[in-house]
Amino acid sequence: MTETSAGSLVPEVGRLVIRFAGDSGDGMQLTGDRFTSASALFGNDLATLPEYPAEIRAPAGSLAGVSAFQVHISDHDIFTPGDAPHVLVAMNPAALKAELGTLVDGGTVIVNADTFNERNLAKAGYDHDPLEGDDLDAYRLVGAPMTSLTKEACKDLGVKPRDAERSKNFFALGLLSWMYSRPVEPTLDWINAKFKGRDLIIAANKAAFSAGHAFGETAELSDHQLIVRPAELPAGTYTNINGNTALAWGLVAAGQLSGLPVFLGSYPITPASDILHELSRQKRFNVTTFQAEDEIAAVGSALGAAYGGLLGVTTTSGPGIALKGETLGLAVSLELPLVIVNIQRGGPSTGMPTKTEAADLLMSMYGRHGESPMPVIAARTPADCFDQAIEAARIAIEHRTPVMLLSDGYLANSSEPWLLPVVEHLEPIPIEFAGDFNQVDENGDQVFWPYLRDDNMARPWAIPGTPDLMHRIGGLEKQDGSGNVSYDGANHARMIALRAERIARIPVPDVEVSGDADAELLLVGWGSTWGAITAAVRRVRNSGRKVAHVHLTHLNPMPANLGEVLSGFPKILVPEMNLGQLVRMLRDEFLVDARPVSKVSGQPFTAAELQQAILGEIGDDA
Amino acid sequence: MTDMLLPDGGIEDVPTTTRADWQSNQEVRWCPGCGDYSILTALQLLMPDLGVRREKTVFVSGIGCAARFPYYMNTYGMHSIHGRAPAIATGLALARPDLDVWVVGGDGDILSIGGNHLIHALRRNIDINILLFNNQIYGLTKGQFSPTSERGKVTKSSPIGSCATPFNPVSLAIGAEASFVARTHDMDRHHMQEMFKRAYEHPGTSIVEVYQNCNVFNDGAFETITKKDVRDDMLIPLCHGEPIRFGSEGQFGVARYDGGVEIVEVAEVGVDALLVHDEARVDPSTAFALSRLAENPDRPTPVGVFRAVDRGEYGEALRGQVDQMATDRGEGDLRALLHSLPTWTV
Ligand SMILES: Cc1ncc(C[n+]2csc(CCOP(=O)(O)OP(=O)(O)O)c2C)c(N)n1
Ligand code: SF4
Ligand SMILES: [Mg+2]
Numbered sequence A: 001m002t003e004t005s006a007g008s009l010v011p012e013v014g015r016l017v018i019r020f021a022g023d024s025g026d027g028m029q030l031t032g033d034r035f036t037s038a039s040a041l042f043g044n045d046l047a048t049l050p051e052y053p054a055e056i057r058a059p060a061g062s063l064a065g066v067s068a069f070q071v072h073i074s075d076h077d078i079f080t081p082g083d084a085p086h087v088l089v090a091m092n093p094a095a096l097k098a099e100l101g102t103l104v105d106g107g108t109v110i111v112n113a114d115t116f117n118e119r120n121l122a123k124a125g126y127d128h129d130p131l132e133g134d135d136l137d138a139y140r141l142v143g144a145p146m147t148s149l150t151k152e153a154c155k156d157l158g159v160k161p162r163d164a165e166r167s168k169n170f171f172a173l174g175l176l177s178w179m180y181s182r183p184v185e186p187t188l189d190w191i192n193a194k195f196k197g198r199d200l201i202i203a204a205n206k207a208a209f210s211a212g213h214a215f216g217e218t219a220e221l222s223d224h225q226l227i228v229r230p231a232e233l234p235a236g237t238y239t240n241i242n243g244n245t246a247l248a249w250g251l252v253a254a255g256q257l258s259g260l261p262v263f264l265g266s267y268p269i270t271p272a273s274d275i276l277h278e279l280s281r282q283k284r285f286n287v288t289t290f291q292a293e294d295e296i297a298a299v300g301s302a303l304g305a306a307y308g309g310l311l312g313v314t315t316t317s318g319p320g321i322a323l324k325g326e327t328l329g330l331a332v333s334l335e336l337p338l339v340i341v342n343i344q345r346g347g348p349s350t351g352m353p354t355k356t357e358a359a360d361l362l363m364s365m366y367g368r369h370g371e372s373p374m375p376v377i378a379a380r381t382p383a384d385c386f387d388q389a390i391e392a393a394r395i396a397i398e399h400r401t402p403v404m405l406l407s408d409g410y411l412a413n414s415s416e417p418w419l420l421p422v423v424e425h426l427e428p429i430p431i432e433f434a435g436d437f438n439q440v441d442e443n444g445d446q447v448f449w450p451y452l453r454d455d456n457m458a459r460p461w462a463i464p465g466t467p468d469l470m471h472r473i474g475g476l477e478k479q480d481g482s483g484n485v486s487y488d489g490a491n492h493a494r495m496i497a498l499r500a501e502r503i504a505r506i507p508v509p510d511v512e513v514s515g516d517a518d519a520e521l522l523l524v525g526w527g528s529t530w531g532a533i534t535a536a537v538r539r540v541r542n543s544g545r546k547v548a549h550v551h552l553t554h555l556n557p558m559p560a561n562l563g564e565v566l567s568g569f570p571k572i573l574v575p576e577m578n579l580g581q582l583v584r585m586l587r588d589e590f591l592v593d594a595r596p597v598s599k600v601s602g603q604p605f606t607a608a609e610l611q612q613a614i615l616g617e618i619g620d621d622a
Numbered sequence B: 001m002t003d004m005l006l007p008d009g010g011i012e013d014v015p016t017t018t019r020a021d022w023q024s025n026q027e028v029r030w031c032p033g034c035g036d037y038s039i040l041t042a043l044q045l046l047m048p049d050l051g052v053r054r055e056k057t058v059f060v061s062g063i064g065c066a067a068r069f070p071y072y073m074n075t076y077g078m079h080s081i082h083g084r085a086p087a088i089a090t091g092l093a094l095a096r097p098d099l100d101v102w103v104v105g106g107d108g109d110i111l112s113i114g115g116n117h118l119i120h121a122l123r124r125n126i127d128i129n130i131l132l133f134n135n136q137i138y139g140l141t142k143g144q145f146s147p148t149s150e151r152g153k154v155t156k157s158s159p160i161g162s163c164a165t166p167f168n169p170v171s172l173a174i175g176a177e178a179s180f181v182a183r184t185h186d187m188d189r190h191h192m193q194e195m196f197k198r199a200y201e202h203p204g205t206s207i208v209e210v211y212q213n214c215n216v217f218n219d220g221a222f223e224t225i226t227k228k229d230v231r232d233d234m235l236i237p238l239c240h241g242e243p244i245r246f247g248s249e250g251q252f253g254v255a256r257y258d259g260g261v262e263i264v265e266v267a268e269v270g271v272d273a274l275l276v277h278d279e280a281r282v283d284p285s286t287a288f289a290l291s292r293l294a295e296n297p298d299r300p301t302p303v304g305v306f307r308a309v310d311r312g313e314y315g316e317a318l319r320g321q322v323d324q325m326a327t328d329r330g331e332g333d334l335r336a337l338l339h340s341l342p343t344w345t346v
Helices: A026-041 A091-103 A118-123 A144-157 A159-166 A168-179 A185-194 A200-220 A243-257 A272-281 A295-307 A317-333 A361-366 A384-399 A409-413 A490-504 A527-542 A562-567 A582-590 A606-620 B037-049 B066-072 B087-095 B107-113 B115-124 B170-175 B189-201 B228-232 B285-291 B316-331 B334-338
Strands: A015-023 A045-052 A065-074 A087-090 A106-110 A140-144 A237-242 A262-264 A287-291 A311-316 A338-344 A377-378 A401-408 A415-419 A473-476 A521-526 A548-552 A552-554 A571-576 A593-598 B055-061 B076-079 B100-106 B128-134 B180-185 B206-212 B237-239 B252-257 B260-265 B303-308 B343-345
Touching: A015 A026, A015 A091, A015 A168, A026 A045, A026 A065, A026 A168, A026 A185, A026 A237, A026 A262, A045 A409, A065 A527, A087 A091, A087 A168, A091 A106, A091 A118, A106 A168, A140 A168, A140 B037, A144 A159, A144 A168, A144 A200, A159 A200, A168 A200, A185 A200, A237 A243, A243 A262, A243 A272, A243 A311, A243 A317, A243 A338, A243 A384, A243 A401, A243 A409, A243 B334, A262 A272, A262 A295, A262 B087, A272 A287, A287 A295, A287 B087, A287 B316, A295 A311, A295 A317, A295 A338, A295 B087, A295 B115, A311 A317, A311 A384, A317 A338, A317 A401, A317 A473, A338 A384, A338 A409, A361 A377, A361 A401, A361 A582, A377 A490, A384 A401, A384 B334, A401 A409, A401 A527, A409 A527, A415 B100, A473 A548, A473 B066, A473 B343, A521 A562, A521 A606, A527 A548, A527 A571, A527 A606, A548 A562, A562 A582, A571 A582, A571 A606, A582 A593, B037 B066, B037 B128, B037 B189, B055 B066, B055 B087, B066 B076, B066 B100, B076 B206, B087 B100, B087 B107, B087 B115, B087 B128, B087 B316, B100 B107, B107 B115, B107 B128, B107 B170, B115 B128, B115 B170, B128 B189, B170 B180, B170 B206, B170 B285, B170 B303, B180 B189, B189 B206, B228 B237, B260 B285, B285 B303
Parallel strands: A015 A087, A087 A106, A106 A140, A262 A287, A262 A311, A311 A338, A338 A401, A377 A401, A473 B076, A521 A548, A521 A571, A571 A593, B055 B076, B055 B100, B100 B128, B128 B206, B180 B206, B237 B303
Antiparallel strands: A015 A065, A045 A065, A045 A415, A237 A415, A237 B343, A377 A552, B180 B303, B252 B260
């Protein structure tokens, strides 16, 4: 039990998963986000999963229009947004119908009772009122007339009733804040800052929030109150960050660490657009954002900027990568630094644009014409997007190559507390532009050879404007060294071999095995599956069973010790949000009997699913 | 913004150069007799007069016969991929305003596969100079019809004639908000040089259509208008501030008619009725009407600068925003950025 500020004793729980669901227009993403923010400031560990429909406004009240936000808060370190929610907030019948199935038995259902009228029930496909029947018998129901109480609370503020109604999500937030003892100041501060200058809206939102808070007390919901204590996290300063913001900041940091201006060429696409938005706000870091006419121009402009000596970046999702393919081949041939970011989503084609998937690995590896090797790295958590953006830029610049950085819709939008790095501890990225002749020709004259390689097998980055080093580069095959156009077959074979070797030789850190080195089963993951795998492995090990996990950041080239690690485990499982792509690469490269665990339903793995997969492999009993 | 990158000697003390300084050591590999040679020569001869540095000059091209151009210039150059040169040049020019960026390409490269990039470059008005070598054919792929080939054109891919209506590149450019549009042809070095120089001097995107003879796959496409003995009667020179007049005796002119323009006999209408060319006219409708005088280059066709208006260069505006954000909110501080969302300390 913990005493709240109001003096009542409230039972503690170690963790709590809450799912906010409502119509697209109900503001559930914002409500979830605010609850998360307050929890972060309170000191919980947390993970979030926003899920919204592809349509901006699907028909109001329909099942298709339900938008949800799940947050997992805890008093210990956690890795996923939680398997099944303990609490469901349903702002209308459609949200209840769509989301009830995910709730744990005995879980709490909080509904906006005002919306359960005949019309809305029909739209959701109910032929009866679930609040009246036995539908919710297995759950603890809290019915709050949120709309009418919000209107009532705003009545004397001079706010139009229709505008007042819009604040009902703050009622829900107030109620939840009371039930789960969240601090209220962060929310009130945020309302003040967000709606600065619009006093009526501020007043209405605050009134709704307070009304929700008060409702908890007056409706005597105290037996619903719970508290999740702050988690013991490593000391330091934290912020709550999502993957796209972290990635954008990582690109800003890469510019600062290298001293290069950043040039982003991009074309809007879900779920990558937020990186374009964020970087467009950060121009004062010497960041230029160019919204191109299409993805081909986006990558073309970034490559042009890279040729000019800037840190060229392009951000997109799978369909955009497909369009960029030919230019990526050119970048491979030109051997210029370029960072390509793919925030993967459900495909093929437009697929499930707002849902997550990680099925572009093979495209990243092999999806170009010709022998076209490219380093590929993948971020594992929202905060890791920051580190991997820097890593991508570092590899690109040091090795003069395009680098593919993979994230996905889940990482892009979900958030977690991030122990902020100390800026002074970030390692600078050294830059070297060519300035001098590097060869003597047959006449004894000093000349410049654009394809003469350094110790990294990288060619000189000789940017236009450099006196004397005028030279021409292009997509035609080049003579090794001089860079002159060459149609010689033997030279072409040598250049292909050199391009393959220079990428294969990029040094990458070894993988570290977590869990039991002597386990029978090894899980190999990449990208955003890290959280679910880590949580599942922990559960299995807590039950006294052995299992191990390695997670790949570098997919091309792969860590040098990976083959040896794999060979130490009789069984290998590879969970992926695709039908088995890394698993093919592992089987191909290491001749191991790795087996896939697939999920392609638009949602990330839950820990429970992977726990089951592990037990399926090692047997259920000890 | 990129000052750190610029080993800039400035525009003063530009070393005097000759044509030879602008020639690369690569063997020129166009078919003998190709019009591309005379365009290359015209430009190499012009460069010393522009007062620019070789290392500050970049030619970017796509793919095609025309697109081989950068290899032959002793400057920086990129022979990129089919159609994408305007996009790549856009990035380069935005990144490096200190450079003179030229784009060279054929009618297939720039108007077909690269059409989207062309219209958006023109619309934005980034400071690049686009030279469109229009031979009304796909040369490098050995003779298919192109987006400028006339209707009915018989080629390997249109054995009984193409069914498609061609683009008029000048009309297209004007429609795409181009701030500088000119046309010239490969038989007149002096005129080419004048147009290239004007294009170079124009702040913003300039496009010059060059009628270019492909003597292998489309020989004589422009003969009807460019041959020495017919030129006077078939080319209509556009000179800013002067009445539009042509013909060996100056007997023809262009006058306004029915909302557009038409060719008239000076003797019939009188000199005062002739349209005085105003390339700086902001409203593009007269320039557009002039571009429609000849649908195809088989009747009297205007050459010269159709349009040259100054409407603000895109790169300057975009870089201005970078500077403005730095001025308004202070230079970026990474630590402050990382701490810009609510934080808490454990
Ligand atoms: C993506 C792609 N598609 C097609 C080609 C083949 N291709 C090369 S040049 C060309 C057309 C060239 O015509 P044009 O641009 O008019 O140049 P010209 O050779 O006439 O100077 C084509 C279709 C290519 N290189 N790349
Ligand atoms: S094919 Fe035509 S355009 Fe190409 S080089 Fe030969 S003559 Fe010139
Ligand atoms: Mg052509």
